[in-house]
Amino acid sequence: MPDNIRVRIAPSPTGKFHLGTARTALFNYLFAKRNNGSFILRMEDTDAERSQDQFAKDIIDGLLWLGIGWDEGPEVGGEFGPYYQKERLDKYQVYIDQLLESGAAYKCYCTPEELSVEREKQQKQGLAPKYSGKCRNLSDEQHQQYERDGRTFVIRFKVDPQKVVIDDLIRGKVEYDAGLMGDFVIVRTDGMPLFVFTNTIDDYLMKISHVLRGEEHLPNAAKQILLAEALNFMNPQFGHLPLILNADRSKMSKRKNPVSVTDDYRAKGYLPEALINFLVLLGWSSGTDQEIFSMQELIQEFQIDRVGKSPSIFDPEKLLWMNGYYIRNSDLGKIAHLTQEFITDKELQKEIESDVQRYLQVIALVQDRLKTLADVKSLITFFYRKPEYPASLLIARKSDKQRTEKALTVAERTLREIDQYSVDVTEVSLRKAAQAAELKDGELLWSVRVALSGSEASPGVFELLEIFGKDESLQRIETALKIIKSLRE
């Protein structure tokens, strides 16, 4: 690898931070860090109608949340700024003029209507839609005539028939026939330069050494190579990443999958580490059986030549599993802290804050059961609020009303005698009591567990007893007793 590795992520703030952008950013980041290079963030906001500040902010926040920090870009600056394309218009103008002067580009006065008629005609004939080159060789007189007529123009780049070879880091040599391309537009009617152009210029000015981006850009690489040639730029090394697909194998889209990092993952209780780990496995593998990687490990292990060529389908199930895995293996304090923002009930929030120690105990009991941080809501409410449940839930499998009543009575009596509510003490006593009353352990414990939690799935009885303590436990069992007694046969 050359010394000065410089890569970038160049999102356009025309929508919320997209999962696909996150993965591309991650690969670029890992490639840079692995090779002691720089990772740059550049906002491509030349589409004035669609770009919004709030989207730029969402992208920045999302990247930071994921732990993908940039060495140069918005907020941090850098010697090749500014990093918003809207602020770089003067720089593009220099090259536009240069291209115009050298004759490599020209003004085209064709209207969108004329062009679409032309395209339709070509498509009907089964030809590749391509600009005819009508305005390519206009005389000075014709130019003046058009301007007098008040016609607006775009600037097109001249493409002469030739073979363009992209030496792609991931795909190897890919050849395009420029003859099929047509003269493409580099500046719009309103004077705003277009993506293929600004992207090429900025990569050059920012000394980008490698362009790692989605495979959908492969055809653009051919255009950019031509542009770079005309401008006498050195080409960056291209690498086109395989796409992430919907289950139906089409390019991952909003319609068919949750793709907003902020709204669909962060706000839904996913951990950034899990998302990173999951995303990196979409197209990359270490070559070993290891699948769990921290960012540090990834920086150590990531090699661009271990990125595959075939696209991968996004599997939400595996992400969910991985998120649960990360939650289980995280520090208790961290999970306790992170889950708090998913408690929406204001009252509950206050209670939790007033006794963090207890919250820690609660989370310790549910940590293994969390698939997302947001699950906390449904799992912990009964620790703070008296549960509501149908009487029938108190009855264990293969038991009945009488036996349940007996079980609860026995449990109540037994627990009243104990003052030490630690797991080992209550366990021994309750099991002994069940035996003495000729009840199955499970029968008695199920009823007590439901009495305490109001739920058919919860942490274990003894842990619950310990956390609730004597008064609260007895109260809940008494309530359960009332409920079961009121149940009609």
Added chain:
RNA sequence: GGUCCCGUCGUCUAGUGGCCUAGGACGCCUGGUUUUCAUCCAGGAAAUCACGGGUUCGACUCCCGUCGGGACCGCCA
């Protein structure tokens, strides 16, 4: 339609000519632990390596063709 890319269990993938009667992970199924759920542990089903033809003593791996899927063909990025 044209151009380009891709093709190993349902999904993510390992595999670079013999170690492959194809390995791992998610999901699924069975059993164990447990009072329930989750976790954890043990096991299982699941890929004629898209198909056909070469090359070779030998092909998932190399070559050719076919088929299938996708991306791109904008005054979006």
